[in-house]
Amino acid sequence: MEETLAIFIASTLRLAMPLILAASGELVSERAGVLNLSLEGMMLTAAFFGALGSWATGNPVLGICCAVIAALAVATVQALLSVHLRANQLVVGIGFNILALGATTLLYRIIFGGLSREEIPGLPKLDIPGLSDLPFIGTAFLQQSVFVYVGLAFVGLIWLMLRYTAFGLAVRAVGDEPRSADKAGIPVLRVRYLAILITGFMAGLAGSFLSIADINTFTENMTNGAGYLALAGVIFGGWNIGRTIGACLLFGAATALQFQLPAMGINVPTAFLLMLPYLLALLAVAGVVGRLEPPTALTLPFQRGK
Amino acid sequence: MHGMPEGGVGQTAAAAMRPLLALESLGKRFGNLQALKDVALEFRAGEVHCLLGENGAGKSTLCNLIFGVYRPDEGVMRFAGKEWAPSGPAEALDSGIAMVHQHFSLVPRMTVVENLMLGQSRGILKRRQFAAMIRATAERFGFTLDPEAVVGELSVGERQRTEIVKCLMREPRLLVLDEPTAVLPPGEIGALLDICRRVADSGRAVILVTHKLAEIAKVADRVSVLRGGQVVAKAEMASADMGALVRAMVGREVKSLDVALAEAAGRTETRAGGDEKAPHALVCDGLGVRDRHGATRLDNFTLEIRAGEIVGLAGVEGNGQSELGMVLAGLLRPSAGRFFIGDTDLTAAGAAAVTAAGGGIVPEDRHAVACVTGMSVAENMYLNKLGQFTRFGLLRRKALNEAARGLMRNFDVRAAGPEAAFSGLSGGNQQKAVLARELTLSPLKALVAAQPTRGLDINAVEAVYRQIRAAANRGAGVLLISSELDELIAVADRIVVLYRGRLVGERPARASERGAIGALMSGQAA
Numbered sequence: 001m002e003e004t005l006a007i008f009i010a011s012t013l014r015l016a017m018p019l020i021l022a023a024s025g026e027l028v029s030e031r032a033g034v035l036n037l038s039l040e041g042m043m044l045t046a047a048f049f050g051a052l053g054s055w056a057t058g059n060p061v062l063g064i065c066c067a068v069i070a071a072l073a074v075a076t077v078q079a080l081l082s083v084h085l086r087a088n089q090l091v092v093g094i095g096f097n098i099l100a101l102g103a104t105t106l107l108y109r110i111i112f113g114g115l116s117r118e119e120i121p122g123l124p125k126l127d128i129p130g131l132s133d134l135p136f137i138g139t140a141f142l143q144q145s146v147f148v149y150v151g152l153a154f155v156g157l158i159w160l161m162l163r164y165t166a167f168g169l170a171v172r173a174v175g176d177e178p179r180s181a182d183k184a185g186i187p188v189l190r191v192r193y194l195a196i197l198i199t200g201f202m203a204g205l206a207g208s209f210l211s212i213a214d215i216n217t218f219t220e221n222m223t224n225g226a227g228y229l230a231l232a233g234v235i236f237g238g239w240n241i242g243r244t245i246g247a248c249l250l251f252g253a254a255t256a257l258q259f260q261l262p263a264m265g266i267n268v269p270t271a272f273l274l275m276l277p278y279l280l281a282l283l284a285v286a287g288v289v290g291r292l293e294p295p296t297a298l299t300l301p302f303q304r305g306k
Numbered sequence: 307m308h309g310m311p312e313g314g315v316g317q318t319a320a321a322a323m324r325p326l327l328a329l330e331s332l333g334k335r336f337g338n339l340q341a342l343k344d345v346a347l348e349f350r351a352g353e354v355h356c357l358l359g360e361n362g363a364g365k366s367t368l369c370n371l372i373f374g375v376y377r378p379d380e381g382v383m384r385f386a387g388k389e390w391a392p393s394g395p396a397e398a399l400d401s402g403i404a405m406v407h408q409h410f411s412l413v414p415r416m417t418v419v420e421n422l423m424l425g426q427s428r429g430i431l432k433r434r435q436f437a438a439m440i441r442a443t444a445e446r447f448g449f450t451l452d453p454e455a456v457v458g459e460l461s462v463g464e465r466q467r468t469e470i471v472k473c474l475m476r477e478p479r480l481l482v483l484d485e486p487t488a489v490l491p492p493g494e495i496g497a498l499l500d501i502c503r504r505v506a507d508s509g510r511a512v513i514l515v516t517h518k519l520a521e522i523a524k525v526a527d528r529v530s531v532l533r534g535g536q537v538v539a540k541a542e543m544a545s546a547d548m549g550a551l552v553r554a555m556v557g558r559e560v561k562s563l564d565v566a567l568a569e570a571a572g573r574t575e576t577r578a579g580g581d582e583k584a585p586h587a588l589v590c591d592g593l594g595v596r597d598r599h600g601a602t603r604l605d606n607f608t609l610e611i612r613a614g615e616i617v618g619l620a621g622v623e624g625n626g627q628s629e630l631g632m633v634l635a636g637l638l639r640p641s642a643g644r645f646f647i648g649d650t651d652l653t654a655a656g657a658a659a660v661t662a663a664g665g666g667i668v669p670e671d672r673h674a675v676a677c678v679t680g681m682s683v684a685e686n687m688y689l690n691k692l693g694q695f696t697r698f699g700l701l702r703r704k705a706l707n708e709a710a711r712g713l714m715r716n717f718d719v720r721a722a723g724p725e726a727a728f729s730g731l732s733g734g735n736q737q738k739a740v741l742a743r744e745l746t747l748s749p750l751k752a753l754v755a756a757q758p759t760r761g762l763d764i765n766a767v768e769a770v771y772r773q774i775r776a777a778a779n780r781g782a783g784v785l786l787i788s789s790e791l792d793e794l795i796a797v798a799d800r801i802v803v804l805y806r807g808r809l810v811g812e813r814p815a816r817a818s819e820r821g822a823i824g825a826l827m828s829g830q831a832a
Contacts, residue, residue, distance in 0.1 A: 166427045173413050173424050180411035184425030185396070296415070 006139035008253075008260050013141070014214065016252025017148050018043070018206040022230035023237070023244050024155045025202020030234055031162065032195035033175035033297040037093020038078050039203055040227025041100030046071040046207025048104040051218035052111065055120040060212050063120070064147075067212075068204030074100070075200025079193045086301035097227070105220045112218070122216040123147050147213035151205055158198070159241050171195055175295035178302040188302045206230070229281055236284035238292030247284065251277040326351045326386060326511045327372065327480055333380030334367055334535075341367040342535045345381070349480065354502050354512045354525050356543070358555055359532035360792075365515045368532070369482050372513075373405045374398040386479065404473035405482040408489070410465050414458030418468050421457055422475065443471050447504045449497065463494035470501060481505055482513045487522065488622070499525040519551060531555050584612040587648065587783020588634075588665075588752040594642030595629040595807075603629045605807040607643065611752065611783035616774065618798030618815060619787045622827055626807035627787045628670060631756040634785070635667040636660040637675070647752045661690050664751035666744030666782070668737075668758050676740045677728055684710030684724035687743050717742035718769055734766025741770060745777050753777050756787040771797050791823060803827055 022039055029036050036042070049070035054063025074096060081087040123145050126132060132142040162168040173181035174188045182188050210226070211218045229251050237244025254277040261268050325348035332345040342364045349355050359365045370376045372383065374392030383390040385401065392398045398405075412421050419437045427436070437453035444451040444467070451467055460468070466486060473481055483502070487495050503525050506512045516522055519529070529546055531539040531554045539554040541547075588611040595604035604626040611617050621627055632638035634645060636657035644653040650663040660667065669675040677686045684707045688695065695706040710724035719739045721731050728736065737758060744753065755774060759767045774797060778784050788794050794801050798815040803826035811826040813819040 164431055166423070166429060166431055169416075169420055169424055169427075169431060172416060172420075176415050177411075177413040180413050181424065183411040186425050293415075 002136055003139070004260070004264060006136050008256055009140035010143065011256040011259060012249060012253040013148065014144060014252075015255045016249045017144075017151060018209045018214070018226055019230045019233055019248035019251055020155060020245050021151050021202050021209060022206035022227060023233040023248050024158050024241055025199040025206070026230055027234050027237075027239065027241055027244055028158060028162070028171060028202075029192075029195045029199040030239060030298055031175045031295055032171045032192045033178065033295055033300060033302070034079075034082055034192050034196055035089045035093070035231075035299045036075075036078060036082075036196065036199050037090055037231070038074060038096035038100075038227075039093075039199070039231055040223055040225070041093075041096040041098075042071045042074045042078075042200060042203035043207035043210070043227045043230075044097075044100045044104050044221065044223045045074050046204040047211040047222055048108060048207075048218055050204075050208030051120050051211040052107075054122070054212050058121055060121050060123045063212050064205070064208045067208030068201055071204030071207060072197060072200040075196050075203070078200075079196040082301065083189050083192045083196065086303065089299050089301075101221055104218075108218060108220060120212070120216055120218070123213050145213040147205075147209055151209065154202065154205065155241075155245070158202075162241065167191070167194075172295075174302070175297055178297050178300075182302075182304060192302070203227070225278065229277060232281035232285050235294070236281070239294060240292075251280060254280055324387070325349060325384075327390070328384045329368075329372075329381065330384070331381040332368075332371065332378050332383065334371060334376060334378050340535055342371070342378075345532075345535075345537055347530055347537060347540075349511045349513060350528075351479065351509055351511045352506055353527040354506045354514055356519070356522055356526035356529045357513055357515045357532060358517065358519050358529055358551065360517050360555055363517075363532040363555075364535040365517075365532055366484060367535075369405065369484050369513070369515060372398070372480075372482060373403060399476060399478075402477070402479040403482070404476055404478035404480070405484065406466070406469045406473055406486060408485045410469050412457045412465060412468060415456065417454050417456050418451060418460075418471075419453035421468060422453075422472055426475075439475060440471055443474050447474065447501050447508075449501060461494070462489050463497065466490065466494075466498065467501070474505070478510065480511045480513070482515070484515045485517075486514065487516055489624075517555070519548060519555070523548065584614055584781075585648070586646070587611050587613045587615070588754070588785060589646040590630075590634075590643065591645065592643035593630065593633060593640045593645060595626070595633060595638065596641045597629075603807050604633070604640070607804075607807075607809060609785075609802060609809065611785055613751070613781045613783050614778055615800075616778045616784040616786060616798045618794030618801040619785060619804055620789075620791055620794050620801050620823055620827055621804035622789065625804050627756065627789075627804055629807075630804070631667075631670055631754060631787055634660070634665070634754045635669060635675070636665075661747065664747055664749045666747050666750050666753040666777075668740055668744055668753070668755040670756035670760075670787070672737060672740055677736065679727075679729040681728055682725050683714070683719065683721045683728050683731065683739060686728045687713055687719075687724075687739050690743060690747070713742050713746065714739075717745075717773065732766075734769075737766065738769060738773075741773050745773060750777060750780070750782045753782050753784045754787070755784065757789065758786070759788075759790070759793060791820060791827070795820065 022043055026036055026039050046067035050063045050067030053066025054060045057063065078092060078096065081092045082089045125143055125145050126149065128142060132138045134142065162171065170181065170186045170191045173186060174191045178188045207223065210222055230248065233244050233247040233251060236247035257276065258270065258273040261273065327349040329345055329347045332342055334342040345368065357365050357368065367376065371378050374394045374397055392401070413424070419433060419440060422440060423431055423436050440451060440453045449467060451464065451471055457465060457468060466489065486498055490498060499522060502512050502514060514522055514526065523543065526543045529541050529543055529551060530537055531551055533555060539551055541551060590607050590609045593604055593607040594602065597603050607630060609617065619627060629638065633640045636652065636655060636659060639654055644651055646652065647660065647663045647665045652660050652663055652665070673679065678689065687710050688706055692701065695702045707724040714721065714724065717738050719735050719742060721735060731739065741758070753774070758770050774784055774786065786794060786798055795815050795817055800812060801815050801823055802812045803810050803823060805827065813823050
């Protein structure tokens with residue numbers, strides 16, 4: 001039983017990780033007033049270019065770099081459209097997601113061909129002699145891909161940034177009252193731009209986590225809604241980083257149940273388990289669980305004097 | 307961290323004699339409007355200088371020139387002996403001029419200390435150090451401010467003190483406060499004035515902008531009166547004749563919202579206003595409204611308006627007028643009491659029923675509530691009676707446009723035609739169109755008009771007044787809600803005063819009652 005629980009915890013953490021990375025990045029943008037519906041597309045683009053880079057160079061770290069650069073490119077265009085050109089953020093996001101799905105599928109078929117399941121070089125798992133072999137703790141927490149721990153460090157940095165730096169303060173101000181922030185001398189557009197780039201960076205990590213750390217291959221539409229789940233996690237988490245991570249862990253746990261319950265011989269329809277994380281997300285977003293106020297200026301473009 | 311002006315704040319006696327800021331024949335125009343003309347004023351360190359004037363007298367324009375928001379068209383300014391031609395507010399702040407605006411620029415969801423650190427710190431935040439500075443600054447000027455309080459949960463007075471501390475932490479030599487008392491409940495005004503006094507006593511110059519002399523009389527050293535963009539009176543407060551200053555402020559030859567308008571609006575003294583035997587048009591019986599936090603916004607409001615009578619509702623904004631307007635429009639359900647138009651109880655009936663019962667509503671926020679700016683002028687003018695122009699569920703556009711053309715002529719709505727986009731109309735024409743729609747209800751038993759002339763030019767104002775009076779002459783009972791006392795005196799037959807959600811008194815609508823009504827509005831008499 002204890003062993004089962006440890007495995008459940010380990011797979012929850014592994015499955016929640018891309019959500020945690022993407023959601024904590026998205027949180028920065030949303031606190032600055034920009035909603036990136038394109039998170040899904042950023043992750044998918046990153047997953048593909050991460051796989052491609054790792055496969056082409058044989059080095060998974062270079063693969064992650066490719067993924068981050070690709071996601072940052074998408075984020076730059078998103079920022080240009082939604083911050084500078086004040087395009088509708090939702091429409092831009094949906095457009096990106098459809099484009100990303102089409103483009104990655106096309107490139108995948110051209111480069112990897114038909115239905116190949118090319119194994120790509122991935123990252124090693126953590127192996128601290130002695131510790132990783134501990135009965136419960138080791139299985140649950142200390143046998144993950146190295147990527148998990150590096151990713152968590154970045155999430156910690158975001159938390160510190162939002163709470164303890166002038167930039168974090170500026171992010172919160174431009175998301176709530178951009179006019180007041182402008183009067184206080186904060187460059188509203190630049191802060192939002194940087195916030196979207198942080199989202200892009202984290203989405204790059206999240207996407208490459210899928211293809212490099214988790215499955216070690218790329219499949220068409222492999223994000224399969226993970227970006228949307230991460231967006232739901234931010235809302236569920238009430239734009240608070242701790243609660244957002246909690247929400248992502250919950251979604252991860254719901255996904256983990258898909259594998260765990262059948263393994264334990266409990267007979268639940270697979271289709272229901274596949275639905276579970278999305279059902280939870282829907283309930284969360286509908287405000288069934290303690291709804292919190294979004295940043296006041298979320299999705300509202302800023303223009304001085306208007 | 308932020309620039310301390312050269313020479314600091316300490317003043318020698320000799321320096322105090324020279325003005326800190328001198329304005330010489332300053333002029334500013336906006337298009338056709340001469341906002342300021344030939345203004346010469348001096349502001350001294352250590353003094354509280356009150357700038358008095360009615361709305362539109364040019365006070366805010368003058369402040370914005372000093373603060374670098376606008377540039378003067380004529381004249382020069384000298385600050386601390388040097389010519390002062392700021393490139394913008396940033397330069398003003400760096401040079402030692404700070405301004406507390408009427409509308410606060412705070413982020414409500416952040417704490418006081420976070421608001422003050424915004425734009426003032428780099429890298430890692432020094433929260434504790436800033437909090438200590440805030441406490442020290444507040445203490446130096448005789449008040450307290452909790453740096454860890456969330457701004458959105460503070461009272462208006464505390465928010466204002468946050469803005470003042472934000473200014474004072476820059477160690478300005480000149481502090482400008484634009485209408486600081488307008489937003490304050492009477493109890494907080496004294497505290498504000500104490501702070502102003504202490505700021506002046508620390509060797510800074512303070513400019514207090516207001517249109518309410520009585521409130522600030524005890525703290526000012528000097529008063530200058532602006533009217534129509536010109537300085538019409540200057541006085542040392544110690545020797546000032548308050549009556550003369552107020553007369554200078556509201557002088558009749560100026561074309562502003564004034565008693566003179568009453569005549570323009572077709573008012574005759576013979577009009578008794580409200581025939582005792584006329585039937586009730588609008589009756590409010592003990593109306594009460596609570597907001598979602600449970601605070602009482604409107605309390606036991608009882609008022610009877612007879613057919614043909616115009617009742618003005620006076621009060622400083624935020625004393626329950628908006629809530630009353632919403633209730634009477636059928637947009638907000640009162641938590642207590644009832645109201646009737648004619649004999650129909652409309653308390654919980656909704657907006658459509660109010661219209662059907664003959665209640666015309668000119669809402670306070672015409673853009674949000676009164677019109678659909680994306681639709682045509684004709685559609686907007688008949689929005690509440692489009693049924694008249696439908697046959698088998700289809701709109702007969704030709705008939706609609708024809709009818710609208712007539713209405714536009716009658717109400718002088720100037721637009722390219724009935725099909726023109728409503729959003730393209732000027733504010734005055736939009737308001738006239740809304741009035742036209744509401745006044746042509748038939749039968750029109752009651753009209754509730756909230757702030758109907760806000761933002762309109764003088765000709766549109768006259769037209770609106772004329773239409774309101776005409777409606778009353780045709781037998782409608784009118785409730786005119788306005789924060790402009792002059793407007794009420796010009797148009798209404800009697801004036802009731804709302805203060806903190808309660809009716810606190812009633813006076814005849816005469817210019818001579820201005821002082822008494824003003825006292826009621828500020829809660830001085832009950």
